[in-house]
Amino acid sequence: MTDPVPNLGNDAVATLFDAIDFAVENAEATESGFVPFVLAVLPDGEKVATRYVDSEENFTVEGSVALARQDLAAADPVPRHVALAWDGFLTLDEDRTEAVFVDAYEQGRPAGVRFAQRYLRGDNGLEMIGNPLLLHHRPEPMLPLPAGPGPADSRAEAIARIQALADRQKRR
Numbered sequence: 001m002t003d004p005v006p007n008l009g010n011d012a013v014a015t016l017f018d019a020i021d022f023a024v025e026n027a028e029a030t031e032s033g034f035v036p037f038v039l040a041v042l043p044d045g046e047k048v049a050t051r052y053v054d055s056e057e058n059f060t061v062e063g064s065v066a067l068a069r070q071d072l073a074a075a076d077p078v079p080r081h082v083a084l085a086w087d088g089f090l091t092l093d094e095d096r097t098e099a100v101f102v103d104a105y106e107q108g109r110p111a112g113v114r115f116a117q118r119y120l121r122g123d124n125g126l127e128m129i130g131n132p133l134l135l136h137h138r139p140e141p142m143l144p145l146p147a148g149p150g151p152a153d154s155r156a157e158a159i160a161r162i163q164a165l166a167d168r169q170k171r172r
Contacts, residue, residue: 005104006137007113012081012106015039015047019083020117020132022049023100026087027119028126033087036064038072040079048079061086072142081106082142090116097129105142112138 005013019039026034035051042048052071054063065086072082083104090099097118105112114136118129 005113005134007109007111008081008104008106011041012104015041015081015083016102016104016113016115017132019085019102019104020100020115023085023087023102024117024119024126024128026085027098027100031121033061035059036061036068036084036086038068038082038084040075040082042079043077045080061088069142073144075143078107078143084142090118092118101135102132103138103142105138107143109141111140112142114138 004010005016008016019037022037022039023034026037035053037049037051040048040050050068050071052064052068053059054067065084068084072079072084081104083102085100085102087098087100089096090101091097097120099116099118101114101116103112103114113134115132116135117132119126120129121127
């Protein structure tokens with residue numbers, strides 16, 4: 001059986017779509033974009049939401065997303081899976097629209113994914129343009145690898161080898 005979203009199991013996919021829904025709600029609540037946030041599911045199953053602001057005086061989305069990535073790379077305890085969301089613009093076929101973006105990653109997987117949900121602002125709120133789009137697989141993990149050799153390391157290595165083999169097969 002294959003996962004419904006590449007590189008993510010069902011629980012991580014649920015977190016991804018929760019993040020997309022919450023990001024759309026945040027985008028609707030403000031005209032100028034929202035403060036980037038991370039939804040994380042900790043090892044004990046607790047769900048945590050954290051917002052990231054790079055500077056109180058000179059806030060930038062890019063800096064806040066970078067700060068979130070830096071925090072995730074050093075996470076302790078390491079979450080089971082995470083979704084990082086921000087607001088921005090997406091250009092497809094020379095058509096530029098506002099969109100929420102979500103990068104999702106599951107611990108032990110070789111890579112994560114990036115999704116976008118495009119929208120238009122109207123008098124009655126936001127109008128979604130189509131369904132969330134899988135933009136690409138993120139090449140790097142967003143979380144630290146588990147410490148020391150052990151089952152999690154060998155599982156991650158095995159998944160990476162299987163993914164590399166599958167990628168090679170697709171290119172043939």
